[in-house]
Amino acid sequence: MRLFLLFFVVLPIALISGIGDSLANAHYKVKFSLQDKISYSTFKYKTEQGYYNYVRGGEYGHSESYSESIHSRDIWNPELKIDFELPYWLKVTCGVNHNVLKFDSGYGEIRNTSVNYIYAPNSTQYNPIVIGENRTESLEGYFKEKVRLSMASTFLGLGMARQFGKFNFDFDYSFSVHKALYGERAKSYYDVNNNFLKSDETSKMEYGGELEKFFFSHNMSTSISYRICRRINLKLGYIYSFYLKDIDYEGTNYSSRVNNLRTNALIFGISFSII
Numbered sequence: 001m002r003l004f005l006l007f008f009v010v011l012p013i014a015l016i017s018g019i020g021d022s023l024a025n026a027h028y029k030v031k032f033s034l035q036d037k038i039s040y041s042t043f044k045y046k047t048e049q050g051y052y053n054y055v056r057g058g059e060y061g062h063s064e065s066y067s068e069s070i071h072s073r074d075i076w077n078p079e080l081k082i083d084f085e086l087p088y089w090l091k092v093t094c095g096v097n098h099n100v101l102k103f104d105s106g107y108g109e110i111r112n113t114s115v116n117y118i119y120a121p122n123s124t125q126y127n128p129i130v131i132g133e134n135r136t137e138s139l140e141g142y143f144k145e146k147v148r149l150s151m152a153s154t155f156l157g158l159g160m161a162r163q164f165g166k167f168n169f170d171f172d173y174s175f176s177v178h179k180a181l182y183g184e185r186a187k188s189y190y191d192v193n194n195n196f197l198k199s200d201e202t203s204k205m206e207y208g209g210e211l212e213k214f215f216f217s218h219n220m221s222t223s224i225s226y227r228i229c230r231r232i233n234l235k236l237g238y239i240y241s242f243y244l245k246d247i248d249y250e251g252t253n254y255s256s257r258v259n260n261l262r263t264n265a266l267i268f269g270i271s272f273s274i275i
Contacts, residue, residue, distance in 0.1 A: 030082070037078075147184070152181055243261040
């Protein structure tokens with residue numbers, strides 16, 4: 001929490017405080033940043049799979065379900081960022097990146113359901129009259145999933161940049177459009193005592209409909225750069241992103257959803273200016 005306060009409260013105040021070059025600076029600069037982000041995400045993950053077989057006098061069902069709030073594994077994501085610095089500390093920022101969300105689910109339940117219909121005394125084969133049912137349900141075991149979602153992204157935003165000696169401070173807001181590239185998942189199965197039974201081979205996941213392949217996010221970021229020579233800087237920063245749309249995908253007899261996705265990322269990189 002103290003780190004967040006430093007990035008989102010102290011640094012913007014420092015940028016506006018008037019220390020260093022004057023308010024009337026008139027420089028223009030184009031700065032390229034090659035950076036890598038180590039990302040950590042939290043979200044609600046829900047997956048369901050099941051089927052029912054209808055037989056004479058009843059039905060038999062098999063279902064698998066999981067729904068919990070979980071977090072992703074840490075993963076590195078590369079990014080190219082371009083800043084167009086304008087007078088009065090303002091700038092326009094844009095860029096492209098590759099984002100991977102990689103996570104393991106907790107234990108989901110595998111259940112079997114059996115239903116036997118109760119018929120009225122005057123019920124016949126050609127006129128069945130159902131007046132009730134006997135339902136039994138049993139826990140068969142558990143499953144876990146390993147999931148990998150890959151997206152290419154582009155972003156556009158506005159920000160502030162301020163130079164203090166060899167240090168440069170940046171504070172940005174940007175809007176990202178993410179294009180789903182592919183998804184993979186692998187399932188492992190366990191008995192009721194959590195003893196491992198087997199694992200499925202990794203399978204591809206399909207996104208529901210062409211429009212469902214695009215996702216959007218708001219991003220807030222800040223960074224500190226240190227000039228090591230005339231035009232080259234080492235860079236350290238932080239990005240917070242929240243997605244505006246759930247990520248839905250589905251396959252044969254199953255559907256899954258990543259909901260309320262929030263991502264925190266540390267930035268490590270190098271930047272260089274050409275003007």
